Amino acid sequence: MFKLFRKKDIDYNIYSPVNGKQIALEEVNDKVFASKMMGEGVAFQNIDGVVIAPCDGEIVMVPDSKHAVGMKALCGIELLLHIGLDTVKLKGEGFEVLVKVGDRISKGDSLVKVDLEFMNSKGIDLTTPMIITDADDKGITVIGNDSVRKGENIVIEVEK
Numbered sequence: 001m002f003k004l005f006r007k008k009d010i011d012y013n014i015y016s017p018v019n020g021k022q023i024a025l026e027e028v029n030d031k032v033f034a035s036k037m038m039g040e041g042v043a044f045q046n047i048d049g050v051v052i053a054p055c056d057g058e059i060v061m062v063p064d065s066k067h068a069v070g071m072k073a074l075c076g077i078e079l080l081l082h083i084g085l086d087t088v089k090l091k092g093e094g095f096e097v098l099v100k101v102g103d104r105i106s107k108g109d110s111l112v113k114v115d116l117e118f119m120n121s122k123g124i125d126l127t128t129p130m131i132i133t134d135a136d137d138k139g140i141t142v143i144g145n146d147s148v149r150k151g152e153n154i155v156i157e158v159e160k
Helices: 116-121
Strands: 010-015 020-024 040-046 050-052 057-061 068-073 078-082 095-097 110-114 127-132 139-142 154-159
Touching: 040 139, 040 154, 057 078, 127 154
Parallel strands: none
Antiparallel strands: 010 154, 020 040, 040 127, 050 110, 057 068, 068 078, 078 127, 095 110, 139 154
């Protein structure tokens, strides 16, 4: 009855996967992400080209185009890290994937290295959405940050 006044029971924290600026998903220059068709989440402007695991879990998807990583967190949620907008068309060029499907990963493990010089030369928007693809039945809270440090800033709280 007084659930409204209870303190949130946080089950799991998701941390920033990059160094850079955090932006609201609604501000991403891509209708699919901005409209949250793929799920709830947050996006980042990556300034150093390294994407790390935002939490402990397992790698469940790495496309041949190397532009994304799907993972299942220990708490059960499914996360998609989509590196850049329209990067699928690069067919893997400019990305070095450091993990494979089935790898168990810990928060802070490096997942992908991005060649920033190459991306800039191609005019690629490296906005990096991080989406919880199964957020419908979860208590998800996006934490507002301005600048973020990978593995240090909590960006999403998942309630029990």
